[in-house]
Amino acid sequence: MKVKVVCRKLYDYVRYDLKEIAFPSSLPDPPHIKKRRKLTWHERFLVLKEASRLYAASWVRDIGPDLRPNDYKKDDGTECKSNGDKSRSTETEPSALEDIAVAARGGMETLRPALQRLYMTRASAYRDALKSFIEGYQEGIQQVMEKKEDSSKAQQEGNTDKNSA
Numbered sequence: 001m002k003v004k005v006v007c008r009k010l011y012d013y014v015r016y017d018l019k020e021i022a023f024p025s026s027l028p029d030p031p032h033i034k035k036r037r038k039l040t041w042h043e044r045f046l047v048l049k050e051a052s053r054l055y056a057a058s059w060v061r062d063i064g065p066d067l068r069p070n071d072y073k074k075d076d077g078t079e080c081k082s083n084g085d086k087s088r089s090t091e092t093e094p095s096a097l098e099d100i101a102v103a104a105r106g107g108m109e110t111l112r113p114a115l116q117r118l119y120m121t122r123a124s125a126y127r128d129a130l131k132s133f134i135e136g137y138q139e140g141i142q143q144v145m146e147k148k149e150d151s152s153k154a155q156q157e158g159n160t161d162k163n164s165a
Contacts, residue, residue, distance in 0.1 A: 059105065096121075 029035070039047065096118050103114035 099114050100111070100118065103110040
């Protein structure tokens, strides 16, 4: 009789508890969440196709209107304005984020110098800011010390005038 109870409890443990310990089930969704329908195989294929196309296009340096036609306006007037903006942006130096993004695509060999440039630029900016703060602080201390010296000289002169009279 006891063996039968022990076997049943062991069987229930393996069947229910051990499965839950090894592979815990997720919590149910909150009641306000609406479940989406499952995609068909054709829709999954289209999603995979679009995602792979965009992934492959992301390795290109400039993603133009031929790769993302939905993101660009089709008006001729706006294209001229955007081309003018592009010519202005090519004249200026790329931002640090753009520089790092381009370097990251090139691998570790190109990323390391870009990160070093970024850190050296930040370090020099912090150093310059600290120097200017220290100079301003020293000027402030000198002004306070001069005021104290002037007030102490005025008090000493006032005391000597009283003693001589």
